[in-house]
Amino acid sequence: DAGVTQSPTHLIKTRGQQVTLRCSPKSGHDTVSWYQQALGQGPQFIFQYYEEEERQRGNFPDRFSGHQFPNYSSELNVNALLLGDSALYLCASSSWGGETNYGYTFGSGTRLTVV
Amino acid sequence: SQQGEEDPQALSIQEGENATMNCSYKTSINNLQWYRQNSGRGLVHLILIRSNEREKHSGRLRVTLDTSKKSSSLLITASRAADTASYFCATVALEGAQKLVFGQGTRLTINP
Numbered sequence: 001d002a003g004v005t006q007s008p009t010h011l012i013k014t015r016g017q018q019v020t021l022r023c024s025p026k027s028g029h030d031t032v033s034w035y036q037q038a039l040g041q042g043p044q045f046i047f048q049y050y051e052e053e054e055r056q057r058g059n060f061p062d063r064f065s066g067h068q069f070p071n072y073s074s075e076l077n078v079n080a081l082l083l084g085d086s087a088l089y090l091c092a093s094s095s096w097g098g099e100t101n102y103g104y105t106f107g108s109g110t111r112l113t114v115v
Numbered sequence: 116s117q118q119g120e121e122d123p124q125a126l127s128i129q130e131g132e133n134a135t136m137n138c139s140y141k142t143s144i145n146n147l148q149w150y151r152q153n154s155g156r157g158l159v160h161l162i163l164i165r166s167n168e169r170e171k172h173s174g175r176l177r178v179t180l181d182t183s184k185k186s187s188s189l190l191i192t193a194s195r196a197a198d199t200a201s202y203f204c205a206t207v208a209l210e211g212a213q214k215l216v217f218g219q220g221t222r223l224t225i226n227p
Contacts, residue, residue: 004157033214042203042217043158056212088155092215103148104215108157 004093004107012113013081019112021076025093026105031055032074033104034066035090043090049074050096078112086114121204121218129226134191136221138204139184145207147180148215149189152201161189161202166209194225 005024013019025032031050035043045058049068068074072093078085088111092104122137140147146165150158164171164180164187171178177190191198201222205215 035215037155039155040219042205042219043215045212045214045216048212048214056214058214090157092158097213103160103163104158105160106150106158109155111155 004091004105006089006091006107006110008110009108010111010113012115015081015083015114017081018077018079019081021078021089021091021110021112022073023076023091023093023107024073025091029093029095029105030072031094031096032068032072033092033094034074034076035092036060037088037090037109039087046076081114083114086112088112121202121221123221124219125222125224127224127226128194130194130196132194134194134198134223134225136189136202136204136223138187138189138218140187140204140206140216140218141185142206143209144182145209145213147178147187148205148207149176149178149187150203150205150217152203152220154200158203191223194223196225196227199223199225 007022033048034046037043046060047057048055052068063079065077088109090109091107094104120139148163149161152158162173164178175192180187201220203217203220205217
């Protein structure tokens with residue numbers, strides 16, 4: 001049973017560029033959440049997707065956008081990259097409404113470095 | 116912004132000893148979860164405790180929750196070198212968004 005798969009594992013981009021990160025949820029899960037983790041900090045919630053719609057959003061600017069596909073996989077897009085966007089981006093999958101009982105399954109993350 | 120504080124920020128103990136980490140939070144919660152993170156990679160779910168529970172066990176892990184003090188503790192008994200990692204508590208609010216709000220974590224080092 002595959003867990004959460006994220007790609008790529010590492011990425012280096014230049015300021016002002018755009019980036020797309022990808023996530024495939026754990027088998028049986030239909031909800032995908034994205035988190036940003038700066039070095040030495042706890043993860044911060046970006047947004048959550050269910051039924052191909054953004055259901056919840058954290059305190060992130062519109063430069064951060066996402067998408068969920070019919071097969072439940074998801075993409076995180078960041079436009080006009082800033083140096084401060086350098087972080088580990090984590091994808092977490094769950095069953096809609098099941099998070100309160102079973103928690104989330106996280107992927108290994110994508111390490112984004114903006115230079 | 117982070118939900119709460121974790122204490123201590125770093126902990127170093129000898130293999131075989133017990134490790135205790137504490138977490139405080141600010142809002143009313145539906146549940147509190149503990150996660151482990153090795154070397155800045157993905158988070159591994161350890162245990163979930165609901166707001167109406169006071170204590171929960173899973174193997175060598177013991178979690179307590181005191182909703183009156185808005186605090187939780189994670190005890191790892193008989194620590195092993197493989198327990199070296201960062202440990203995060205995360206809360207899910209009682210109302211509103213079903214998202215995890217993390218603390219800043221405790222960096223645990225187990226010395227052989």
